Amino acid sequence: xxIYVVDNSCAxxxxxxxxxxxxxxxSLIWLDAQAPSDEERNSIQQFFGIHPLAMEVSKRxxxxxxxxxxxxxxxxxxxxxxxRESLDKVGLTSLYLIMGSNYLVTIHMEDIPILNDVFDKxxxxxxxxxxxxxxxxxxxxxxxVEQFFPFVEDLQDKIDTYMENLLASNKAGDLNALMGLKxxxxxxxxxxxxxxxxxxxxxxxxxxxxxDDLNVYLMDVYDRLARLxxxxxxxxxxxxxxxxxxxxxxxxxxxxxxxxxTGIATFFMPATFLAGVYGMNFIHMPEYKWQYGYLYFWxxxxxxxxxxxxxxxxxxxx
Numbered sequence: 297x298x299i300y301v302v303d304n305s306c307a308x309x310x311x312x313x314x315x316x317x318x319x320x321x322x323s324l325i326w327l328d329a330q331a332p333s334d335e336e337r338n339s340i341q342q343f344f345g346i347h348p349l350a351m352e353v354s355k356r357x358x359x360x361x362x363x364x365x366x367x368x369x370x371x372x373x374x375x376x377x378x379x380r381e382s383l384d385k386v387g388l389t390s391l392y393l394i395m396g397s398n399y400l401v402t403i404h405m406e407d408i409p410i411l412n413d414v415f416d417k418x419x420x421x422x423x424x425x426x427x428x429x430x431x432x433x434x435x436x437x438x439x440x441v442e443q444f445f446p447f448v449e450d451l452q453d454k455i456d457t458y459m460e461n462l463l464a465s466n467k468a469g470d471l472n473a474l475m476g477l478k479x480x481x482x483x484x485x486x487x488x489x490x491x492x493x494x495x496x497x498x499x500x501x502x503x504x505x506x507x508d509d510l511n512v513y514l515m516d517v518y519d520r521l522a523r524l525x526x527x528x529x530x531x532x533x534x535x536x537x538x539x540x541x542x543x544x545x546x547x548x549x550x551x552x553x554x555x556x557x558t559g560i561a562t563f564f565m566p567a568t569f570l571a572g573v574y575g576m577n578f579i580h581m582p583e584y585k586w587q588y589g590y591l592y593f594w595x596x597x598x599x600x601x602x603x604x605x606x607x608x609x610x611x612x613x614x
Contacts, residue, residue, distance in 0.1 A: 297336060298328040300415060302427045308419045314343050324427045325399040326418070328411060332403060340401060344369070346394055354392040354403045361390075361490040363497050369396040370505055372433065372494060375487050376408050377443040388487060391440075393433055395505055400429040402436070410439055430506045434513050437495065441520050444488065448527050451481060455531055459538040463545070471542065478535045485528045492521040559608055566600040 299311045302324040311317070319325065327344075329336060341351050347366040353359065353373070363372045371394050378387030391408060394401040402411065414435055418427070455477050462470040498506060499514035506514075570593065574581070586592070 297330075297332065300324075300326045300328075300418065302326075302418070314339070319344070319396075319398060323398060324429060324432065326402070326415075326429075326432065327399070328402045329404075330407060331405050344394070344396060344399055344401060346401070347371075350392075350394055354394075357390070357405060359390050359392075361487070361494050363494050365503065369394060370503065371395075372498070374437065374440065374494070375491065376404075376410065376440050377447055378406060378408075388483070391436070393436065395429045395433055397505060398429060400432050410443065411436070414439055428507065428510075430510050431513070434510060434517065437491075437517050438513075441491070441517055441524070444484065444524055445527075448484065448524060448531065451477060451484070452527070452531050452534070455481075455534050455538070459534070462538065462542055474535060474538060478532070478539075481528060481531045481535065485525070485532065488521055488525050488528055492518060492525060495521060562608075563601050563604055566604075567597045570597060 297313075299314065300308060301311055301317065301322050302308050303322055314327075317325070327340065329340065332340070337351050337354075340346065341348065346369060350364075350366060350369075350371045353371070359373045361373050361375050364370065371392065374391045374393060375388050376391055378389040389404060389406040389408065392401075392403040394403070414432075417435060418432070455474065458470050458474045458477065461467065462474060495514055495518045499511050499518060574593065
């Protein structure tokens with residue numbers, strides 16, 4: 297566990313454990329716990345007086361982002377982009393933020409390096425109001441949202457590339473890649489919409505733990521999430537349009553192929569008919585005894601097929 301304490305003089309220091317300090321002696325206590333043990337969870341719960349349900353929920357690997365109020369504290373479930381450099385999959389990790397009047401507890405199962413950047417900002421900022429737990433909560437939200445923009449932009453570039461390749465070469469690999477990007481974009485879309493709902497709830501409701509002057513900052517986060525959702529929707533529309541164009545192109549090629557095969561089969565119909573007539577083996581068929589009967593048979597077939605081909609070409613059937 298990492299424990300950072302801000303005293304009433306705005307001095308920031310890191311301590312090893314909670315023994316020897318009291319909640320009332322500090323303007324802010326930030327405890328960051330990665331994959332805490334049951335013993336650590338119990339000590340956190342007892343020291344801060346956290347509701348048992350909040351600690352129980354924080355054990356779950358996956359949760360939908362949401363905000364929930366308890367007596368004297370609240371819990372916010374947030375999501376971070378775990379590995380934004382990878383486009384092969386969307387790595388999302390849940391962060392559980394439990395906030396009281398002068399403390400913030402963050403619990404996560406995987407490492408979130410960006411929290412170190414938040415701590416650096418905490419050390420450099422000497423403004424007293426910025427050491428409020430709610431402002432610290434806003435800072436974490438703000439930094440996490442910034443992570444999504446490069447990922448979504450890279451995703452859009454990938455979609456453009458595979459779309460162009462698919463329309464040019466029609467390879468199955470490009471289609472599979474495009475479908476994979478569609479699923480990743482849908483995952484980001486669900487996350488962004490959930491985060492946006494959380495921020496709106498925090499900004500629009502009268503929550504005692506959140507100062508009124510923080511609402512303008514929360515609305516800024518909401519606006520950027522709204523802009524992010526538009527980019528995600530644009531990616532979704534782009535993928536859908538690409539798949540529609542691809543399916544139309546495949547359908548058109550199939551229609552052309554079927555038309556040509558139908559034309560070829562039609563050309564063979566006269567030959568099949570005549571072969572059937574002269575294959576009936578009736579005794580009284582004068583053409584059988586004619587020395588030019590075989591040549592006559594092929595001349596008729598060739599003339600009919602050529603005539604059909606000329607008509608089909610003029611009518612643009614082929």
